[in-house]
Amino acid sequence: MMSWTATVRYDLEPAPGGLALVQDLLNTLSAGRPREADLLENAEDARAWLDQALRSWSDATHRPAPAIDLTAEDAQGLRDFRHDLNRLVGTQTPDASSEPGPVASLMTLPTALRLDEQGHIHAEPRGTGWRQVASLALIEAYQAQCTDTLRRLKTCRNPRCATAFYDRSRNNSGVWHDVRVCGNAANLRNYRARKRAGAGADQA
Numbered sequence: 001m002m003s004w005t006a007t008v009r010y011d012l013e014p015a016p017g018g019l020a021l022v023q024d025l026l027n028t029l030s031a032g033r034p035r036e037a038d039l040l041e042n043a044e045d046a047r048a049w050l051d052q053a054l055r056s057w058s059d060a061t062h063r064p065a066p067a068i069d070l071t072a073e074d075a076q077g078l079r080d081f082r083h084d085l086n087r088l089v090g091t092q093t094p095d096a097s098s099e100p101g102p103v104a105s106l107m108t109l110p111t112a113l114r115l116d117e118q119g120h121i122h123a124e125p126r127g128t129g130w131r132q133v134a135s136l137a138l139i140e141a142y143q144a145q146c147t148d149t150l151r152r153l154k155t156c157r158n159p160r161c162a163t164a165f166y167d168r169s170r171n172n173s174g175v176w177h178d179v180r181v182c183g184n185a186a187n188l189r190n191y192r193a194r195k196r197a198g199a200g201a202d203q204a
């Protein structure tokens, strides 16, 4: 059964197909109110998340899930990769042009291209541990980039939220994971700030 545990705990709709794995990895971070746990906090939690995520990925893509084991070092590696991935996805949002956020570490991850007897070409993750997970995530991100859907995967503009959502709006203009939760709070802050500025101008 498909269940993107990290994403659904924030009441978010999973991205289509295998891209949901990238989103779910991003949503392992601690966010929300009350604050949810970091699902990559230690090796045990990271393994539990990964087992479920790989099953869901297999259901979504109709491909066999790779067997990947994670050590405590891998949990750390995966948290670092998540950080880089977060910045990569952050550069997709509309106002990113004013504040370019280059990905800190340019990474190279092993993959294999396999041609099957039906003439289909498959990209497959290679390596072990966190690198293998990262390889699979980058394959999915790359495929989404080729079909121009990667720019719909975004992180909420509210820095205290930062959950990853898939923007299904027609013109891909969304910046909040939920406009009623994070958008309204920001609008209210702006409104109050403008009102204060306006009151100051009146007195001058």
Ligand SMILES: [Zn+2]
Residues within 6 Å of the ligand: 156, 157, 158, 161, 162, 163, 176, 177, 178, 181, 182
């Ligand atoms: Zn949000």
